[in-house]
Amino acid sequence: MYIPFYGVLATLSTFLPVLVGAVRWKADARKEVGLFYFLLLFNAISAGLQLVLASFNINNLWISHVSALAEVELVLFAFRSWQQNETARTIILSAAVFYLITWVFLRFIEEFTGPSLIAFPVARAVVMVFSFQMLYVLARDSEAPLLNMPRFWIVATTMISGAAAIMFFALQGMITRMQVSEVVRVFYAYWTLTILLNCSYSWAFLCKASQTNSGGH
Amino acid sequence: MQSLPNEFWWALGLGTVVLIGVTVGIIFTIVLGQRRSFQQKLLQAQELAERDRKYRNLFENSLAGMIRFDLATGEVLDANTAMMRIFRSAARDQFNRALRANRNAEWDRLWDLLVTRGRIENYEFSIRAADGQSVWLSISLATFPSEGVAEGVMVDITEKRAAAEQIREQAELLDKTADAIFVLDLTAHVQYWNKAAEQQFGWPSHEVHRRHVTDYLFPSTLSNDFQKAIGMVRERGEWRGELEISPRYKSAIIAECRFTLVRDEHGHPRAILCLASDITEKKRLETQMLRAQRMESIGTLAGGIAHDLNNILAPIVVSIDILKRTVVDTLGKKTLTAIESSARRGADMVKQVLTFARGIQGERVSMRVEHVIGEVVRLIEETFPRSIEVHNEVPRKLWPIVGDATQIHQVFMNLCVNARDAMENGGVLTLRAQNAVVSEEFARGQLGVAPGPYVHFQVSDTGSGIPETIREKVFEPFFTTKEVGKGTGLGLSTTLGIVKSHGGFLTLDTALGRGTTFHIYFPADVADEERSKETSVEALREGNDELILIVDDESALRDVASSTLETYRYRTITAEDGARALEVFHDRRDEIRVVITDMMMPRVGGAELIREIRRLEPQARIVIMTGMRIPDDIQIDDIKSVDGVLQKPFTTEDLVRTVQEVLLAPKA
Numbered sequence: 107m108y109i110p111f112y113g114v115l116a117t118l119s120t121f122l123p124v125l126v127g128a129v130r131w132k133a134d135a136r137k138e139v140g141l142f143y144f145l146l147l148f149n150a151i152s153a154g155l156q157l158v159l160a161s162f163n164i165n166n167l168w169i170s171h172v173s174a175l176a177e178v179e180l181v182l183f184a185f186r187s188w189q190q191n192e193t194a195r196t197i198i199l200s201a202a203v204f205y206l207i208t209w210v211f212l213r214f215i216e217e218f219t220g221p222s223l224i225a226f227p228v229a230r231a232v233v234m235v236f237s238f239q240m241l242y243v244l245a246r247d248s249e250a251p252l253l254n255m256p257r258f259w260i261v262a263t264t265m266i267s268g269a270a271a272i273m274f275f276a277l278q279g280m281i282t283r284m285q286v287s288e289v290v291r292v293f294y295a296y297w298t299l300t301i302l303l304n305c306s307y308s309w310a311f312l313c314k315a316s317q318t319n320s321g322g323h
Numbered sequence: 324m325q326s327l328p329n330e331f332w333w334a335l336g337l338g339t340v341v342l343i344g345v346t347v348g349i350i351f352t353i354v355l356g357q358r359r360s361f362q363q364k365l366l367q368a369q370e371l372a373e374r375d376r377k378y379r380n381l382f383e384n385s386l387a388g389m390i391r392f393d394l395a396t397g398e399v400l401d402a403n404t405a406m407m408r409i410f411r412s413a414a415r416d417q418f419n420r421a422l423r424a425n426r427n428a429e430w431d432r433l434w435d436l437l438v439t440r441g442r443i444e445n446y447e448f449s450i451r452a453a454d455g456q457s458v459w460l461s462i463s464l465a466t467f468p469s470e471g472v473a474e475g476v477m478v479d480i481t482e483k484r485a486a487a488e489q490i491r492e493q494a495e496l497l498d499k500t501a502d503a504i505f506v507l508d509l510t511a512h513v514q515y516w517n518k519a520a521e522q523q524f525g526w527p528s529h530e531v532h533r534r535h536v537t538d539y540l541f542p543s544t545l546s547n548d549f550q551k552a553i554g555m556v557r558e559r560g561e562w563r564g565e566l567e568i569s570p571r572y573k574s575a576i577i578a579e580c581r582f583t584l585v586r587d588e589h590g591h592p593r594a595i596l597c598l599a600s601d602i603t604e605k606k607r608l609e610t611q612m613l614r615a616q617r618m619e620s621i622g623t624l625a626g627g628i629a630h631d632l633n634n635i636l637a638p639i640v641v642s643i644d645i646l647k648r649t650v651v652d653t654l655g656k657k658t659l660t661a662i663e664s665s666a667r668r669g670a671d672m673v674k675q676v677l678t679f680a681r682g683i684q685g686e687r688v689s690m691r692v693e694h695v696i697g698e699v700v701r702l703i704e705e706t707f708p709r710s711i712e713v714h715n716e717v718p719r720k721l722w723p724i725v726g727d728a729t730q731i732h733q734v735f736m737n738l739c740v741n742a743r744d745a746m747e748n749g750g751v752l753t754l755r756a757q758n759a760v761v762s763e764e765f766a767r768g769q770l771g772v773a774p775g776p777y778v779h780f781q782v783s784d785t786g787s788g789i790p791e792t793i794r795e796k797v798f799e800p801f802f803t804t805k806e807v808g809k810g811t812g813l814g815l816s817t818t819l820g821i822v823k824s825h826g827g828f829l830t831l832d833t834a835l836g837r838g839t840t841f842h843i844y845f846p847a848d849v850a851d852e853e854r855s856k857e858t859s860v861e862a863l864r865e866g867n868d869e870l871i872l873i874v875d876d877e878s879a880l881r882d883v884a885s886s887t888l889e890t891y892r893y894r895t896i897t898a899e900d901g902a903r904a905l906e907v908f909h910d911r912r913d914e915i916r917v918v919i920t921d922m923m924m925p926r927v928g929g930a931e932l933i934r935e936i937r938r939l940e941p942q943a944r945i946v947i948m949t950g951m952r953i954p955d956d957i958q959i960d961d962i963k964s965v966d967g968v969l970q971k972p973f974t975t976e977d978l979v980r981t982v983q984e985v986l987l988a989p990k991a
Binding site: 238241242245248249250251252253258262265266268269270272273274276277280291292295 | 331332334335336338339342343345346347349350353354356357358360361364
């Protein structure tokens with residue numbers, strides 16, 4: 107199957123935050139981002155795998171099912187580790203368990219080899235809700251400007267990513283029935299957004315260093 | 324595969340853009356809001372840091388020691404350099420060690436007080452500094468339980484205390500002197516007033532402080548002399564002289580004063596130091612001495628003349644008897660009778676003069692004067708004009724005296740005749756008597772009078788009174804205000820001679836237009852106990868072993884009051900001043916039923932004693948003994964609150980009856 111270069115570039119862009127995070131791991135990434143880094147790593151790997159499978163015309167739709175579960179659980183556990191409030195932590199844990207049960211239940215409804223029409227949108231919605239809550243907590247408790255905080259960029263990017271994906275996944279059923287020439291237009295938009303969001307994730311690892319440098323040291 | 328309509332693309336594109344836009348908008352709003360909030364926080368933090376810096380500077384540079392403790396453990400969390408200086412510590416470790424070394428029982432008390440009350444202010448506490456020196460601190464601390472700390476200041480007051488101690492010692496010395504010392508500012512307002520001034524003038528220091536001295540010591544009639552003296556002090560820097568001063572509870576006294584101008588370091592007048600010694604008694608005794616010397620001279624002179632007159636009259640009287648035998652004609656006999664009468668009258672006068680001059684030593688026996696007075700009253704009731712009402716208020720059971728009944732009779736007759744002559748238009752003649760104990764204080768004021776038991780007689784009339792100008796002369800022989808031929812001027816001088824020869828003394832109170840009272844004191848014969856018991860007042864009920872505390876600085880009065888009360892079955896305990904009395908009262912307050920106290924005493928006076936006793940035992944029964952007149956408008960609560968007053972000199976009956984009445988009176 108032919109995959110446009112732009113698609114490959116978008117897929118490669120998912121490795122950018124992983125690389126930058128790895129470079130900044132010792133400096134502050136481990137402490138600031140923690141578990142979320144593994145989500146980025148998982149996203150990069152799954153995107154790469156999807157690209158490879160697609161290029162060999164092998165069905166890769168099952169990856170989106172796994173990604174939905176991995177994304178929700180990793181995001182929620184990452185957010186939980188950033189929370190101080192015990193109630194919030196409990197709610198997040200409950201949501202993670204609930205989503206796991208839902209995902210398992212959905213296995214009886216959704217074809218694993220078909221598009222993830224429920225699990226993925228639900229996952230996005232859950233992530234959106236808790237991202238919003240996380241953003242509120244960060245804004246309330248932060249002792250520094252939000253723009254200088256890696257976690258802000260992570261959360262904000264996750265929120266935008268979720269918002270952008272909602273319509274896409276909502277209309278996924280229709281898109282899969284579209285002609286390839288038309289689908290490509292959608293994917294170009296999606297890839298553009300993916301590149302931008304990955305840049306944003308990458309900036310999450312650099313914003314602190316930028317702040318430090320601009321401090322004149 | 325199907326081709327999707329344009330609406331699908333619009334929905335997808337627009338929906339996505341809107342969702343992203345909304346999300347970005349939310350994020351942007353939150354970022355902006357947080358940025359504003361962060362800037363405010365930053366500003367606040369900067370202000371806080373600036374304030375913290377200022378307070379830190381204040382903390383570190385303060386001259387007072389500032390300290391912060393952990394409220395739970397009492398450990399020091401922070402202390403400034405001044406605190407370390409106070410503890411003579413060069414470093415924090417040394418300071419901590421020094422502070423820990425001072426955590427004794429007294430520190431624990433301080434800490435308990437702080438924790439209980441939440442704050443302590445100006446708590447004076449002695450510590451041992453790191454160099455071993457003793458340092459006095461004034462500690463003010465407050466707890467802040469929400470922060471779990473206690474913080475405050477400690478100020479080194481070692482020098483201040485030493486200075487205060489020195490001032491206190493000096494003030495104590497000033498208080499120990501018998502002279503009244505007071506300091507006035509240049510407008511004559513009191514700045515300082517020592518204890519002797521309080522005792523002499525009756526005004527406590529706190530009542531006169533900052534008041535004008537003429538308000539209470541120099542009323543308008545006396546203030547001119549004082550103003551002149553102050554003027555002289557301002558002019559010459561010093562003034563010495565005598566001033567009449569009006570104390571609170573006494574009649575005016577004469578004080579020998581020394582006023583000195585006190586100047587400041589620049590030589591400007593600052594205050595007037597006044598020293599005043601009460602010389603009233605000295606002056607009075609001097610006057611009495613002069614009068615006695617004068618009377619003695621007159622007596623000697625009169626005695627000499629009387630002796631010569633006797634020598635002159637004796638041949639005349641003797642010759643008349645011889646001539647009576649030879650002269651036979653009527654005229655001659657009449658003439659001789661007239662000569663004889665005049666000569667005998669002259670001889671009687673000479674005898675009276677000799678009575679005054681030498682005194683008469685007749686037969687002295689123990690006698691009851693009330694019988695003699697009874698005879699005198701009978702005689703005067705028969706002979707005096709009906710316009711004169713005679714009141715005999717002499718009780719039956721007086722102490723006996725040792726004397727010559729004839730002479731005593733003459734004393735009362737002379738005084739009654741004088742009273743009659745003073746009441747030409749009629750009036751009331753009253754004779755009173757009572758047993759009395761003359762105190763040392765009272766005796767000191769009378770020349771040649773010994774303290775002890777006396778029988779005190781009063782002969783009062785409501786006549787014209789004796790003018791002040793002749794008051795000094797009434798006891799002189801041949802001094803009379805009566806018409807020529809109506810009086811010899813020997814009545815009072817003879818009376819004085821008889822009273823003195825009996826070891827007694829005589830005083831008089833007189834007021835023009837209101838009358839005169841002669842007070843005659845004869846020493847009581849209380850040596851014979853049986854007789855003394857006989858003369859005691861039978862009507863008085865005996866006590867029931869109640870304990871009475873008697874407080875007086877005069878031992879004679881204490882002893883007499885004590886033995887009198889013990890005769891009436893009371894138990895007594897005595898104290899020589901207020902301080903000792905307070906100790907006794909403190910130890911035996913449950914036993915003591917009545918406290919009888921003098922008012923003017925050294926160390927702790929009567930008023931202060933009453934106040935302290937009332938504080939310890941509000942229901943205590945208190946009787947005051949005083950020789951002073953207590954003004955009706957007196958404002959002192961302490962004296963007002965007493966249960967009885969004994970006016971000195973008092974009788975046995977007065978004493979016992981007052982104690983009985985006070986014991987029987989109900990107490991709230």
